[in-house]
Amino acid sequence: MVAGPTSVGPGKDRLRLWIRLLRASRTIEAELRERLKKEFDTTLPRFDVMAALYRSPEGMLMSDLSRFLLVSNGNVTGIVDRLVSEGLVTRARRNGDRRTSMVRLTEEGSKSFAAIAAAHEGWVGELLGNVSEEEARRLTGMLKSFRSNWEGRE
Amino acid sequence: MVAGPTSVGPGKDRLRLWIRLLRASRTIEAELRERLKKEFDTTLPRFDVMAALYRSPEGMLMSDLSRFLLVSNGNVTGIVDRLVSEGLVTRARRNGDRRTSMVRLTEEGSKSFAAIAAAHEGWVGELLGNVSEEEARRLTGMLKSFRSNWEGRE
DNA sequence: CGAAATTATTTCAAGCTTAAAGTTTTATAA
DNA sequence: TTATAAAACTTTAAGCTTGAAATAATTTCG
Known part of the structure; x- marks a missing residue:
């Protein structure tokens, strides 16, 4: 996936x-993950x-x-499990529909995230430093049209 | 990582x-993986x-x-292990440096890959169908400059 | 109503992924 | 030489990821 085309045409x-x-x-x-x-x-x-x-301060369902x-x-289940066990997130059963549970950040989770997000934004700015803000906006515009063509087919 | 910015500025x-x-x-x-x-x-x-x-018909080292x-x-070790066990790849100990081994596609692996790669190229063409060839070249050019700024710092 | 389908979620097995620690082989240099 | 470092690779533990199967609750409709 990361290799070049195997032929020309x-x-x-x-x-x-x-x-x-x-x-x-x-x-x-990879760089963000490491940091x-x-x-x-x-x-x-x-x-x-x-x-x-x-x-979403009001919370999100697992499926959301x-x-x-x-x-x-199944993936989300595991990640949320670990966040709950670390006290960063809560999973609250709902009265209306007992199949679902509302997931929310705890106070601690919210504070923790705010700090990480600030650093994260700085890192992205640094890593994309040689893309001008103007160019970033143009690229973003181009990327927006990627999905519309095929997704949600079936 | 996939959410929007958490503030403006x-x-x-x-x-x-x-x-x-x-x-x-x-x-x-995700779509390619599924297909x-x-x-x-x-x-x-x-x-x-x-x-x-x-x-690389001459083969590649694990570290390459x-x-x-x-x-x-460690990741490559596992994937190559499985490809070897399926007969798609060989791992040949080298005489010169016995720490290393040269990994190569087998005949079967090569044939198998050629077929998959053809389909893969078609899929990519389809999934990026609403990006014109011209626009694709421009985007590619922009993306080339991404890494140069920071990688290889050490 | 009550069976059947749908929806929300969890569980499971297999494989991917990393960082760190361990093994073997080669290179360096005192 | 021969210890020591470096290099190439594998192993390990923990976590991520998927698709499929299993559970449980709700909805649909005959």
């Missing part, structure tokens, strides 16, 4: 783009879950988290 | 870009390793693979 430009995209995101992701570990003794998946919850983070249900 | 454009980039690559990666599984009963990491080896694919040494 038409349609290769999209393949090259995909490989660049993947290499860029993997490189940055999260070293500086805050946490992981990217935990950060992702906490970031989602931080934006799963959908939003683009990962499987 | 200067420097947010790079954070937005990073989030878009990550969402785009995760979405596409590799369904159509060829294989995985993305296996595909990555085979793609790297396909481009690790560096090229941006993953840890």
Whole structure:
């Protein structure tokens, strides 16, 4: 996935783009993961879950988290389990529908996340330092159109 | 990591870009992974390793693979183990330096990869279908400059 | 109502991933 | 030489990830 095209011909430009995209995101992701570990003794998946919850003070269902983070249900279960056991998150059974549970950041989780998020934003700014703000906006615009074409087919 | 910025202010454009980039690559990666599984009963990491080896008929060292694919040494060990057990790859001890081993695709591995790679290229073309070839080239160019700024610091 | 389908979630097995520690081999240099 | 360091790789423990199967609660509809 991270290697170059194996032949030449038409349609290769999209393949090259995909490989660049993947290499860029993997490189940055690896660096962020390492810093999260070293500086805050946490992981990217935990950060992702906490970031989602931080934006939803009212809480999120497990399936909301799963959908939003683009990962499987079972995956979220494990990550939330660990966050709960660390006191950063709560899982509250709902009266209305007892299949679901509302997941929320605790006070401690919220404080903890705010500190990590500030550092995280700085790191991203640093790692993408040679992309101008103007260029960043243009790239962002281009990337927005990626999904619309095919997702949600079936 | 996949959530939006948690506040507004200067420097947010790079954070937005990073989030878009990550969402785009995760979405596409998930779709490719699913198709590799369904159509060829294989995985993305296996595909990555085979793609790297396909481009190096003379073979690669474990550490070459690790560096090229941006993953840890131990990770490559496991994936190559499984590919060897499936007869797709060989690991040959070298006379010159007996710490190292040269990893190569077998005949079967090479044939198998060629078929998967053809399908893979088609999928990428499809998934990035609403990015024009021209736009793909421009985006690729922009992404090239990502790493140079900070990586290789040591 | 009550069976059947749907929805939300958890559990499970297998594989991926990392960082750190361990093994073996090669290189360095006192 | 021969200790010591360095390099290449494997192993390990912990956590992440998926898809599929299992549970439990709710909804649908005959």
